[in-house]
Amino acid sequence: MLTIPKDKLIQAVKDMAIDANINLDQSVVKKLKAALKKETDRLPINVLENIISNQDIARNEHLPICQDTGIAVFLVEIGYELSFEYDLEAALTEGIRQAYIEGYLRKSVVDHPLKRKNTLDNTPPIIHMKLVVGDQLTLHFAPKGAGSENMSRLAMLTPGAGKQGVVDFVLETVRLAGGKPCPPIIIGVGIGGNFEKSALIAKEALFRPLEDQAEDPVDRELESELLEAVNNLDIGPMALGGKTTCLAVKVNSYPCHIASLPVACNIQCHAARKTHVTLKGEHND
Amino acid sequence: MIKLTTPISKSDRLSLKSGDEVLLSGIIYTARDAAHKKILDYLKSKQESPFEFDGQVVYYVGPTPAKPGYPIGSCGPTSSYRMDPFSVELMPRGLKIMIGKGDRSENFKDILKQTQSVYLVAIGGIGALLAKSVLKSEVIAYPELQSEAIHRLEVKDFPCIVAYDAYGNDVFHK
Numbered sequence: 001m002l003t004i005p006k007d008k009l010i011q012a013v014k015d016m017a018i019d020a021n022i023n024l025d026q027s028v029v030k031k032l033k034a035a036l037k038k039e040t041d042r043l044p045i046n047v048l049e050n051i052i053s054n055q056d057i058a059r060n061e062h063l064p065i066c067q068d069t070g071i072a073v074f075l076v077e078i079g080y081e082l083s084f085e086y087d088l089e090a091a092l093t094e095g096i097r098q099a100y101i102e103g104y105l106r107k108s109v110v111d112h113p114l115k116r117k118n119t120l121d122n123t124p125p126i127i128h129m130k131l132v133v134g135d136q137l138t139l140h141f142a143p144k145g146a147g148s149e150n151m152s153r154l155a156m157l158t159p160g161a162g163k164q165g166v167v168d169f170v171l172e173t174v175r176l177a178g179g180k181p182c183p184p185i186i187i188g189v190g191i192g193g194n195f196e197k198s199a200l201i202a203k204e205a206l207f208r209p210l211e212d213q214a215e216d217p218v219d220r221e222l223e224s225e226l227l228e229a230v231n232n233l234d235i236g237p238m239a240l241g242g243k244t245t246c247l248a249v250k251v252n253s254y255p256c257h258i259a260s261l262p263v264a265c266n267i268q269c270h271a272a273r274k275t276h277v278t279l280k281g282e283h284n285d
Numbered sequence: 286m287i288k289l290t291t292p293i294s295k296s297d298r299l300s301l302k303s304g305d306e307v308l309l310s311g312i313i314y315t316a317r318d319a320a321h322k323k324i325l326d327y328l329k330s331k332q333e334s335p336f337e338f339d340g341q342v343v344y345y346v347g348p349t350p351a352k353p354g355y356p357i358g359s360c361g362p363t364s365s366y367r368m369d370p371f372s373v374e375l376m377p378r379g380l381k382i383m384i385g386k387g388d389r390s391e392n393f394k395d396i397l398k399q400t401q402s403v404y405l406v407a408i409g410g411i412g413a414l415l416a417k418s419v420l421k422s423e424v425i426a427y428p429e430l431q432s433e434a435i436h437r438l439e440v441k442d443f444p445c446i447v448a449y450d451a452y453g454n455d456v457f458h459k
Contacts, residue, residue: 043304043446043456047408050444054411058359064349067359067412067432104358106349106432116319118431147364147386147409178459180364180387182409234458238408239388240446241458271410 002281004137006086012277013095016141017072018103020275021064024055027210028247028272035184035237035244044242048184051237051270066271069105070143072096072125075207079134082281089127092139097121108146128200135281140207142274148185148267151177154199157261166191166263167226173265174230174246179239182269184247186210187226190264191219193254198262205250206268207276219251226251237270247272288442292340293382298403301447303454307405308442313342313384315436317363320427321371328374335426338379345385347432348422349412357422357438359412362386365404369393376400384445388457398453405445406456418443 029052036048058065074092100107100122109123110116132138153173157165170189177185190202214220226249236242247270256262289297291311301307314336316324327335345365349358365372365385372383373396381402386409397404407415421439428434448456 046306046446050408050411050414054414057417058413061413063352063355063413063416064359065413066410067347067349067361068363069349069359104350104352106347106358108347108432120431150364175459178388179406179409179457180366182386236458238386238406239457239459269410 001284002082002135003084003284004082004279004281005284006091009091009137009279010095010098012279013092013139013141014099014102016139016275016277017096017099017143018105020141020273021069021103021105021143022062023059024065024271024273025210025275028270029055031210031247032184032270035247038243039237041242043240044237044244047237047240048244064105065273066145067106068108068145068147069100069122070145070273071109072122073142073144073203074125074127075140075204076127076129077132077138078129079136079281080131081135082137092125092127093123096125097123136278137281138276138278140274140276142207145269145271148181148269151181152264152266154195154262154264156195157263159259159261161261163222165261166222167229169263170226170265171229171233173267174233174235177267178235181267182271183235183239184237184244184270186247186268186272187230187249188266188268189222189226189249189251190262190266191251191253192256192262194256194260194262197254198264199266201252201254202264202266205252206266207274208250210248210272214251216253219253222251223249291342293342294340298381299401299451301403301450303447303450303456305447307445307447309342309445310441310443311439313344313438313440313443315344315346315348315438317345317347317433318367319430319433320435321368323427325371325374328378334378338375338381341380342382342384343380344438345383348436349432351422355416357416357419360416360419361409361412362407365389372396376402388455388459389449394449394453394455397449398451401451403447403451404449406448407443407445415443
């Protein structure tokens with residue numbers, strides 16, 4: 001039987017959660033530095049310089065990049081050759097609990113949306129699992145802050161609204177958000193599927209590598225059109241004006257009903273923290 | 286760059302202009318959603334304020350726990366709009382300077398102008414850098430709120446930008 005030992009999984013989760021909160025991925029840093037070169041006005045230059053300097057301080061002093069260390073989000077890919085004699089969700093939760101307590105991360109989760117009692121260990125995480133071919137377990141992790149998540153929106157457009165409807169909805173979402181989601185942002189767009197599928201593929205879009213492009217040519221074109229249109233809004237870093245409102249747009253699509261055109265727009269702040277780890281199944285005998 | 290020390294005098298407050306960069310020193314107080322709700326509940330039930338707001342500065346932040354040897358963890362601003370319904374009650378009662386991030390409601394701006402208050406922003410998502418401007422931090426109220434408790438911060442050259450000045454000028458691009 002192939003499995004991932006429970007202790008190994010918990011340790012991997014703990015390590016990745018602390019690491020993601022402290023070390024901003026170099027692909028994001030590269031985009032921020034490129035953005036700084038394009039800005040000409042005092043305030044956007046000030047903002048981008050501080051953002052770049054902040055991630056250096058965080059890395060060197062082992063401090064969280066942002067005080068909002070998020071609610072933990074996992075996309076889990078489980079190779080179907082693996083089997084587990086323990087509760088996988090409970091193990092992921094335990095890894096998060098240890099990371100947020102021992103890693104000096106903020107506990108930002110309440111037990112019920114209306115009762116609002118802090119759970120004191122940032123659990124539970126939000127976990128999306130899917131089965132894939134193979135004998136490996138891949139964990140994609142992001143500590144998702146509320147500033148940008150709160151500015152995300154979903155609409156059930158009519159098929160007649162078409163591509164322009166999608167573009168208008170995304171631009172409206174970014175305009176309404178203004179400086180609140182901490183621009184320069186990254187935008188994950190999900191089109192198609194149904195109500196919940198569009199939201200999930202928008203979230204998955206934010207987990208894609210920053211430098212990649214959508215495989216589908218229509219989605220790919222939409223990504224570059226939206227990026228240009230959003231950056232022409234003159235919102236700029238922290239909405240203080242400038243050329244860089246958005247670092248990247250990622251579009252994921254899925255087949256949908258003849259009567260539907262769902263669109264979900266998931267916003268990510270410039271502190272775009274995410275990481276992944278792949279664990280290979282081990283013989284358990 | 287304008288240097289200001291708290292408590293901030295009326296003339297200093299009125300001299301600020303939207304877009305000015307400010308370095309703030311002295312004592313500031315933290316409060317975000319849950320603490321604002323508690324303050325307002327107190328005001329409504331007791332008909333008096335639990336704090337003296339005159340000349341004081343409220344910063345919308347919930348810091349990460351301090352590592353050993355540090356006065357505070359990461360401590361950047363949270364989005365201010367969520368505090369709008371509370372701020373409009375507090376500005377007429379003397380709270381005139383707030384620090385957060387992002388734009389705010391039209392109602393907030395109206396009351397801000399009427400009360401000649403000032404709204405500053407700190408750059409969001411740079412909590413590790415902003416922590417360098419905090420010399421001391423202690424919880425002074427509502428410890429049960431954890432990171433959302435009211436902290437008294439001693440800051441030195443804490444960097445802010447004037448978003449809305451006392452005349453209602455707005456720095457944001459929309």
